Amino acid sequence: MNTALSAPRTAQPRIVRTLSIAQIFSGLGNGSTLALGSILAVDLSGSEAWAGSVNTALTLGTAATAIPLSQLALARGRRIALTTGLAAAVAGTALMVGAVATGAFVLLLAGAFLVGLASAVNLQARFAVTDLAEPARRGRDLSLVVWAITLGAVAGPNMVGPGAVLAGWLGIPAQAGPFLISAAGMVVGAAIVALFLRPDPLLARRALDGDDPQPGPRSSGSWRAGWQIVRGHPTARGAVTAVAAAHAVMVAVMSMTPLHMQHHAGHAAGGPDTIALIGFTISLHIAGMYALSPLMGWLTDRLGAARTVLTGMGVLAAAAALTGLLPRHMPAVTAGLILLGLGWSAATVAGSTLLVSSLTPAQRVPAQGFSDATMSLAGAAGSAAAGPVMGLIGYTGISAIAAALVAAATVTLLRLPAVHR
Known part of the structure; x- marks a missing residue:
């Protein structure tokens, strides 16, 4: 065989x-x-x-x-x-x-x-x-x-x-x-x-x-080729939108949280208690991002990728609500960062799975490259914009913009037939 x-x-x-x-x-x-x-x-x-x-x-x-x-x-x-x-x-x-x-x-x-x-x-x-x-x-x-x-x-x-x-x-x-x-x-x-x-x-x-398994020249994996594939498949387009939005929201809120906590933790600025609290919060956030990803994969297979992505968006919305409505309550901010990691994990694992399942094998690699590039650029944009936004409208403003991005991505996802199956 x-x-x-x-x-x-x-x-x-x-x-x-x-x-x-x-x-x-x-x-x-x-x-x-x-x-x-x-x-x-x-x-x-x-x-x-x-x-x-x-x-x-x-x-x-x-x-x-x-x-x-x-x-x-x-x-x-x-x-x-x-x-x-x-x-x-x-x-x-x-x-x-x-x-x-x-x-x-x-x-x-x-x-x-x-x-x-x-x-x-x-x-x-x-x-x-x-x-x-x-x-x-x-x-x-x-x-x-x-x-x-x-x-x-x-x-x-x-x-x-x-x-x-x-x-x-x-x-x-x-x-x-x-x-x-x-x-x-x-x-x-x-x-x-x-x-x-x-x-x-x-x-x-x-x-x-039944394709040629030997290495050799293949169809283009360019940005344009990937975009054309994604654009032609609403489910793939929704998957890329969800992954990019989740990554931008996660990076923007996470990157400004240490500075916000340093200003409002209730301890001496830069003191050991504040630094320990910041380190503990970011560690819990990272654990939320990665440690439970097998659970997110299990939910993706059991509930369906589209529904799990929506669940992740809901968790991200809850995170933005906590950090935006209770910015001076450090336990709430810490809980928000944990939810931010969990929501990102669900959206990324399920969104990536949704992209793969929505395309034929021949279409997947160019679309995957496009998705990864878009996700990374969204993260870079979130990181670059977070500082100026923080200076203009504060940590609550960053959380509000994050919530708006999550809401926009959720609307896109709710239009997908896969969500209602």
Whole structure:
């Protein structure tokens, strides 16, 4: 029997394990960059005005490379696309080490841009696991790969201490050390994908569909091609809208919450109690985003992807209500951040599953690249707009705008036939 044709039964569990384990290691890169990025940006630029520049470069790197990686997947398969993206991210960490050593701010931004490819790989991996997934388990398989990011996302920022020790052994600046650990993690992740992602799920999918399973030139995975596919399918359009809106809302509210809590926590500004409360709140928020993603996958398969996306939108609306109506009540703000993470998780897992299920296999990869790029750009826009909005109309105003975005996305979703089945 053709091994590709038996892949859904025999290979899918291995594909899930391979991608999940690789995600743990590849997630280390972003964590270290986020933990040190703003500090290094200020140190190397000499101005606090550039504090957010590294995070912006990281996000733009993800957005700019999501579609090229999907084009590479179309041409050569998932394994080549994912390993190439991680190799570029490793090069990015090398540039960041060089930036720390030389004090070159431009080199720091270039490195952060390339490290953004690790995020693009993580986004594509969640779709790669659906290539051979049975429809009844598609949401759960996707959610397991998303859940695996948790370990890397949590471990990454905690590499600062061990990285400094490593830097001391090597005789390089302490702030360069964490990026060496991140690079090592991404090398391990790339090796796992290269060695164990077999059969290539996308190529095996083609074999199942009677398409040519051999790597080679494929239909365009460009932004325009992805948009044309999504535009022609209302359900896919609703899925992309939901994922992008959820990501923009999550990033905007989350990014301004530490500053808001510092101003209104009731403790001395910048004091240990306030800092501990902020850290605790953000940790709970991250747990809401990732730790319960398998539950979101189970709900997606049981309730249906469209209904689970709507549930996520409802949770996001509740989060915006708490943070907007009770901005000075810190327990309410903390609860709002937990709900913000849970709503994002439900909308992202179910929205990604809805996109896959609404398209034919030949249409999925270009649409997935378009969705990932749109999601990343929405997050970058949310991050860039949050600061000025906070200055003009405050934390309550950010929550109100977030609620309006959720409401608009919900209206789009309610028009989908899939919601009423």
